[in-house]
Amino acid sequence: RVQSLEAEKGKGETIEWLQVRRVIDGDTDELSNGITVRYLGINTPEKDTPLWQEATEANRVLVEGKLIRLEYDTNKQDKYGRTLAYLYVEDAFINGELLRKGLAEINTCNQKLKHLDALIKCQWEAIKNQRGIWKCVQPQDIVYITATGNKYHREWCGYLNQNAIPTTRERAVAQGYGEACKVCKP
Secondary structure, three states, X not given: OEEEOHXXXXXXXXXXXXXXXXXXXXXXXXXXXXXXXXXXXXXXXXXXOOOHHHHHHHHHHHHOOOEEEEEOOOOOEOOOOOEEEEEEEOOEEHHHHHHHOOOOEEOOOOOOOOOHHHHHHHHHHHHHXXXXXXXXXXXXXXXXXXOOOOEEEOOOOOOOOOOOEEEEHHHHHHOOOOEEOOOXXX
């Protein structure tokens, strides 16, 4: 169903409340209206890779059969026709919960995301506590990327903006950040 929260929020926003019919994997669900929703700003392990099953099960526990709220950003669909959204169950930010558990990593798809700061905090918590995909990461292995750049940096580099995303060199390269910054030389 679609419910207007205009009276509550006073902004004229229309927010969709739907039930998750089936969890497809760690970051993709089928909803009660038949659409497939892909979680915006994160990527969980793919099938037949380490932690895929754990990410899928965590997502199942968080959302399957529950009423969720969808929030959209600039891009509403991906190239596969899936709806892109931030998901909430009551006040729980599901995209962030999966990051916090270390079962996802930030994926900006080279776009600015309105909740990037919150996503960064969640991922940083998982890295600091060595959860999930970050289990064996040491502090010296951390580099930083940005949503719109193509190089990876050290934390103190002047070419980073305030939305520096912590990751590993290996993950930065896998996401297309193929070159180290020539200034900070990570």
